[in-house]
Amino acid sequence: MTDIASPQGATDWRRTLPAVDRLLQHPALRDLESRHGRRVVTRMARDTLDALRATPLDAPPNETSIVDALRERLDAFVSPNARAVFNLTGTVIHTNLGRALLSEPAIDAMARVARNPVALEYDLATGGRGDRDDLIEALLCELTGAEAATVVNNNAAAVVLTLGALGAGHEAIVSRGELIEIGGAFRMPDIMAAAGCRLREVGTTNRTHPRDYREAIGDDTGLLVKVHTSNYAVEGFTTAVNEAELARIAHEAELPLVVDLGSGALVDLARFGLPYETQPHEAIAAGADVVTFSGDKLLGGPQAGIIVGKRAYIERIKRHPLKRALRLDKLVLAALETTLKHYRDDDRPDQTLPTLRLLTREADDIQAAGERVLAGITTLPAGRTARLQACMSQLGSGSLPVDRLPSVALVLDVDSPRREVRERALRELERAFRKLPRPIIGRVKEGALWLDLRCLMQGDEALLATQITRALHAAETPT
Structure with missing residues (x-):
């Protein structure tokens, strides 16, 4: 094939750019067409030529540069928007990066129901219509x-639905110290208002007593609410009313008690060396009428809001008009069912559930992985250094905000006495990491880029080292 670029010295080289049909005859584009289809490659060829015509250039592009530009544009166009990344932020359950990782059996279950018709709302025993909650209700109970x-x-939906079904048009009594704000600036008072409840605050930020609830109960009271403050901690002189005492107060007044646990651990995390977290069965045993919690935080499953409790109240919740709008699809139900079965059947759910495995990972194991990554970084550009450093990870997504997990980070430094040079170089390196085929997400602190290796999956060390090397050389060298 002859050179498709314009000859040097042409009056307007844009007029000599090849036509789309001619460009598509290039052997490299024929290969792309066989993999991606003629339609999308033709579109990328047209867009690439249009972009070149709109770009001021000192010299006309040659054949290779046009094809390379098209290939780069095509790669970006066909890449999924929900791209896999390396979560090296130090936050295990990271809301912005998808929260919990699913087990392989849960992933297989999702694939199975995606490929086949399933008995979602069909009762195989009777041949009649079924209830999709039947897939997981017995497990949860x-x-x-x-x-x-x-x-x-999700759990926010679980809270809205529960409050709307049990307390709409009435007062919902809650401690002032439990009026939390969850992710995305969603606040408990706003959620109550959306559910049609009128908020009645009792107590103070740090202290609430049983008498505060008793004195607030009146003819307009619809329910009592206790919110587990999983995303912040008040230390010092504090007092709160536990679930058992609050249940007695509610039941004396013939009112339901709703407990929002948020994170939703289904096992005693202290068994695995993690801080203790209240479990749903404890709130139920203490007398709570309804308990809500998340499926994709400490439980380690897919995004879901789980509502358990007394049958009469659950039936009222299921009859609410919003229930259909908020229901789960077959993919999430399949993943949730499999995740719950890990808790029912497995001897070591902390090993079979990836999120629990990452939370309980030993620092020595992370150190060994870090040494393999460091050894795999083949060359460091001038002005950059890499080292391993002890650090502390966190659980994330509003779970156990104070406690930290010992970990190890790969720390990338910029060797320059000038602060502005270091900051510019770090920003450039962050951008280079985000542009990688599998982006690397870390955090900048103490004048360096920290890559916490707690969430680095086994077997990914070589790939991470290769990508770090690539990004280091692609980023601007500090001067």
């Missing part, structure tokens, strides 16, 4: 001790 259960698409 066994694991929590509840009489009944239902599920929606």
Whole structure:
């Protein structure tokens, strides 16, 4: 094939750019066409030529540069928007990076129901219509001790639906110290208002007593609410009313008690060396009428809002008009069912569930992985250094905000006495990491880029080292 670029000295080289049909005859583009299809490659050829015509250039582009530009544009166009990344932020359950990782059996279950018709709302025993909650209700009742259960698409939805079904048009009494704000600036008072409840605050930020609830209960009271403050901690002189005492107060007034646990651990995390977290079965045993919690935080499953409790209240919740709008699809239900079965059947759910495995990972194991990564970084550009450094990870997504997990980070420094040079170089390196085929997400602190290796999956050390090397050489060298 002859050179498709314009000859040097042409009056307007843009007029000599090849036509789309001619460009598509290039052997490299024929190969791309066989992999991606003629339609999308033709579109990229047209877009590439249009971009070149709109770009001021000192010299006309040659054949190779046009094809390379098209290939780069095509790669970006066909890449999924939900791209896999390396989570090296030090936050294990990272909301912005998808929260919990699913087990391989859960992933297989999602694939199975995606490929086949499934008995989603079909009762195989009777041949009649079924309830999709039947897929997981017995499991949830066994694991929590509840009489009944239902599920929606996240815990915020679970709280809205529960409050709307049980307390709309009435007052919901809650301690002032539990009026939390969850991710995305969603606040408990706003959630209550959206559910049609009128908020009645009792107590103070740091202290609430049983008498505060008793004195607030009146003819307009619809329910009592206890919110587990999983995303912050108040230290010092504090007092709170536990679930058992609050249940007695609610039941004396013939009112339901709703407990929002948020994170939703289904095992005693202290067994695995993690801080203790209240479990749903404990709240049920203490007398809570309804308990809500997340499926994709400490539980380690897909995004879901789980509602368990007394059958009469669960039935009222399921009859609410919002229930259908918030229901789960077959993919999430399949993943949730498999995740719950890990808790029911496995001897070591901390090993079979990836999120729990990462949370309980030993620092020595992380150190060994870091040494393999460091050894795999073949060359360091001038002005950059890499070292391993002890650090502390966190659970994330509002779970156990104070406690930290010992970890190890790969720390990338910029060797320059000038602060502005170091900051510019770090920003450039962050951008280079985000542009990688599998982006690397770390955090900048103490004048360096820290890559916490707690969430680096086994077997990914060589790939990470290769990508770090590539990004280091692609980023601007500090001067």
